[in-house]
Amino acid sequence: MQRSVIETAASLLETGVCTRVLGWKTGEFFYDVTPAVFTSAEEVRKDMVFTPFCGANLSKYLIAESRKEGKIAVFLKPCDTFSFVQLQKEHRICRENVYAVGVQCPGMSDPDALKALGLKGLTGCVQEGDTLRVDTLYGEKAVPLADALSLRCRGCKSKRLHDCDAIIGTQGKDLQTSRFAQVEALEAMTAEERFAFWRKELSKCIRCNACRNVCPACSCETCVFDNPDSGVQNKAAASSFEENLFHIIRAFHVAGRCTDCGECTRVCPQHIPLHLLNRKLIKDMNTLYGVYQAGADFETKPPMLAFTLEDPEASIITQGRNGQ
């Protein structure tokens, strides 16, 4: 896979299909993969990677990149293509400047998951089918891929690649996974338990804004939290209230637009399961207003911009389900 991704990228540049390639390259450690723009085939062959750690969703970068001159090729995993479509739906990407290459994805791994398995001194890693061959300072170890998967990939919703000009690997299908299991577990708790859970989790927030900055839905020209006129502007939190305000407002702002790509939780340095807030909203919208997947198509009206005369009243939540 790695080779065909790199060769595709190189040939797209060589044949002049695009002038730039948006892909991934490694940082300080091999598992520390970051998005990068390449402008020549040499650069691509030298630095570009496609490893089990290419979790980063590149679609958001297209907002800026697709407005520059010349065509840019981008490599998108199935879940990234949802964001790609959603951003187009919101008129944020100039599609004609983008050559989208869909890359089928076996699920991305999480270095922390490997460390949690007791592996130390990681030096390299290759995925072979269902197994991850990990090189460590203490020799090679084989790990079942399922055990190394990052949290969001364990609840992968779809292997379908949307709106791609070319596909590497095979086109996939939507999957039935129990991605709402953790939301349901929380719902089953008492209000006190839920409150304790979130107080513990949100107390870890350091307001680094990583979740916001990585989120493809959080791509506003100016974020409300940076806008002095919004009434909720703040940089560092002035009061304890503001972090949870931040997360509630953020979750609400992306409601109906969040594709559940899980980037927020992936990048959170404090490991707050932020995606649960989004998933809760997705689950509610699916239950109350019909199943909707942001970015699955170009036409369907998002549930927050639509209504039916028969929608349930707000009290359905406050009276209907009782966690106590």
Add this chain to the structure above:
Amino acid sequence: MQRIGVFVCWCGSNIAATVDVEKVARVLSQEPGVVYSTDYQYMCSQAGQEMIQEAIREHRLTGVVICSCSPRMHEATFRKTVEKAGLNPYLLEIANIREHCSWIHKDKLTATEKAVILGRAAIAKVQLNAPLTAGKSPVTKRALVIGGGIAGIQTALDIAEAGFPVDIVEKKPTIGGKMTQIDKTFPTLDCAACILTPKMVDAAQNENIDILSYAQVEKIQGFVGNFTVTIRKKARYVDENKCTGCGLCTEKCPQKKIPNEFNLGLDNRRAIYIPFAQAVPKVATIDPNHCAMLQKGKCGVCAKVCTAGAIDYKQQDQLITREYGAIVAATGFEPISMDKFDEFAYSQSPDVVTSLEFERLMNAAGPTGGTLLRPSDGTHPHTLVFVQCVGSRCDGGEKGKSYCSKICCMYTAKHAMLTREKYPDTEVYVFYIDVRTPGKSFDEFYRRAVEEYGVHYIKGMVGKVTPQDGKLKVQASDLLGGRQLHIDADMVILAAAIEPDKSARPLATMLTASMDTNDFFTEAHPKLRPVESPTAGVFLSGACQGPKDIPETVAQASAAAAKVIGLLVKDSLTCNPCTAQPDELMCNGCSSCEKVCPYGAITYADKPFRGPNRTTRIRRVAQVNPAVCQGCGACTVACPSGAMDLLGFSNKQIMAEVDAICR
């Protein structure tokens, strides 16, 4: 620096009895920005208003807070007051300390405390008020009526009578609509054609009315006072100006076997036809699907016989674009299809007819020349069964409509009565769920059918109609008698539910006018603004808004005309200045706001913006048309970036109120 004046009204004892007004004025005078604070017995009185105006001048006030009755009561009054003193009328806020305070609290301490907080909230808000100017937009003094039935004709006539030009767009070759097909009208039994055709002629002869028949609205742009409409005038292959309506071509055309729409397919017409004798405009139309010349290039009989030389086989559709100040939807109704009601054997026997078909069978200009004959064998029917509520008042909605079609009870009584009058040898049964006769002389009419004409009214529904041996076996239940009935009928007449015309839905989309779940147009207010659509400048006439009989339709048509005239007499419109306003620098161009706007007030434009390093970026940004925006604020919350704000109720203003109250 803000210079706020606070004026606390006693409202006689209405406020002063439970609120310590002097204390409120005193406490509020300490609020930041307040430079003047006073109380007075009646702020809305002449003396009170002068006091406010004097204070504005003397203290050079930049904002005014009046603690008084509800803004719904006197906001407009006080806006005028401050405007006369040179202050922008929107630099005024009212703290409602009467309805929301003094009248609902008994304890003076509590009420005074609350009045202070309400005053503070108003002060906090007024500090952020911006001077707003109501914009003006010009009015094109021409109206468009879509639909040329009795509703459209009446609306157009009334508008034209007031001196304004008006166009009627009718999709059929003639105006007149459903009423042309009706024989007699209830409860007076006068002939429909006799009262309708003079109106059709009036419309045709009125200098202010332009009838665009055989035409359809293709595109609508613009907003109240300034609509631009594109109309497709379909090719009728006959020059309207040359055709004299002599009808010779319609007699000579060799294509004879085409179902005649006007008689609902009960007889045939030619490929070139005039729908009926009194058609307006009385010109022939070629049906391109059946004309041999247009289909195969062979024939040309009509062109040969036409002495006026009006036939033009090369005619093309014509697109006409015109400007209008107001648009009236008068698209009317259709009886629903009987396909789903197989139990009544409509598709199995020609002797099962709908009520509208029955109208044609009774009509002197109809296929039988007004003699009631069974369509199957042309014999005289002796037993007739009328079934009411076919598709009306259906639960579940799958098969029929949930609503009452309103007109069926009365026209069925009319049919039953006319049948018995003309043919005393017939037995007439009417099966009903309820007989609904609210209307002037309606119940009397129905009782005459029962008492004088001996029509058998039976409460109950017909379960099944089976054609057998030239008869229609009708199985029905008599709910009051508690028995099953079997009637051998010669004819069964179905009172089909009515539904909005199919063209209404795409029209509503073009108009951005809202519809209910049944595709009837929604009125701006169900009780107080029944002939206006919530979209400004769009009005509703006739059955497109809901089932109606003829007098109701005409009444609504004239009401809609009055509203249109009220709009067209104005040279310009004053817009509500409290409209949505996007901050273009923050707008993502994501179209969220556009999707929730009920008025279609939001469009998008690609605009250049200065980027870093002297670069220019083209960005898609929302544009609000203040003449169309009504200021609901739906877009402000839909906007993910908070770029959309509402003037007069901005985010900052509302939050300032929240802060003042929660402080």
Add this chain to the structure above:
Amino acid sequence: MQVNETFTPTIVAFCCNWCSYAGADLSGTNRLQYPANVKIIRIPCSCRLNPMFILRAFQRGADGVILCGCHPGDCHYTTGNYYARRRMTLLFSLLDFLGIERERTRVEWVSAAEGAKFAATMNDFTETITRLGPNRRLEDLRCKEV
């Protein structure tokens, strides 16, 4: 939670201009009593209520927030309250998910003719909030456990 006799909650009621604000006016005209804790903010339509306003109110010390609008189908702007209904449903559900007492927020449809309903709603809501006591959880959500 113990019923606190001396606790007087702060309640913010957002009322749409056309129905509920008029309904509140009518309860005043009819002299129908409801507690002074309730302070009304006029908004043009229930769809103008940004969830941020509700959070802001809680942040600044409100103990309960209620939104009143036209009955579904009666919105002056045709569709505003339908959007408001979805937004509030999801917001309340999310707050509930965070373990915040769900009774602190409410939506009630009050027409211009329902002065009595407005007063009754406000009485009931104030009673509920008084029983719940001061709003702490939203404030406390981030406080480290001691």
